[in-house]
Amino acid sequence: MNRIDRLTAILIQLQGKKIVKAADIADRFNISLRTVYRDVKALQEAGVPIGAEAGTGYYIVDGYHLPPVMFSKEEAAALLTGEKLMEQFSDHSNKKQFSLAMEKIRSVLRGSEKDYLESLEENIAVLRYQPGALANVDGEEFPNRFLSDIQQALGLNQVINMEYFSLQDEVATRREVEPIGIFHMSHKWHLIAFCRLRQGYRDFRLDRIRKLNLLNSHYEKGKHPSLQGYLEQQHNNHKQEAHLIKLRFTNEVMRHIREQKYYFGLMEETVKGDFTELTFLTGSLGYFSRWLVMFGNQVTVLEPLELKTTTANLVAELHQHYF
Incomplete structure (x- = not known):
């Protein structure tokens, strides 16, 4: 990044917070504190009203604002992705506010950036599984707008x-x-x-x-x-109550647990010939044993012994229930 771009970015960073430490600026741009001091002085000499509090950081004097910021195509695409995520992972109130903010952002985009976003609009989607809406005791959906x-x-x-x-x-x-x-x-x-x-x-x-x-x-x-x-x-607290588990899966079944293993606290995975040994950290042996039953004799519990007992008891209960 050349110095002019860095000075502009520092100014934007200063406007984004009430106080910005010199060390934060140095870390962000990978420069020395001496360079930060020179850059801030250059901005001050250019007429930007930057104040400083000893031992705290820099700040922009109230009332000063940059003219409208122009976005690159990559930045505009990132904002569009954020909008798609907000549609799926926010509530009604935040969706509305983000939509209003995006309208303002789109209004300052150059024509080429607007065309770029329009071409991407129909080709980006965020999907998620949504079970039936949670309803209250009166049968009405919760507002989900707070x-x-x-x-x-x-x-x-x-x-x-x-x-x-x-x-x-x-x-x-x-x-x-x-x-x-x-x-x-x-x-x-x-x-x-x-x-x-x-x-x-x-x-x-x-x-x-x-x-x-x-x-x-x-x-x-x-x-x-x-x-x-x-x-x-x-x-x-959870780690103190957690159980360390070691399992041996056949490689044949490993392709069926690509994502599941992470949900159960996977810590380590080692391939050993026709088998793969996995290490987990979990807070519930009962919950974990119910997952293991799915794989039958394709998985072997190496430790702890308590998990073997819990799984065996669960299998016995199932056998008694069905036979």
């Missing part, structure tokens, strides 16, 4: 009041929660929040929320862990 509100609550540290339906208890309860983050997993959005009713952190699926509104009250963000910190803690 993602934008939850994002606002996260940004402003607002308390959320919601009516949440628990599939386990088959009952809806009114909750006041202090959100700490959202994540997407297995085709569902999840909200991690401190529940004032249960006095603990809970994982709420957004597609089980019946009603939601943001309260005027706020909470102290610092008293809660970050989303990343919470997820790492849960992962560590």
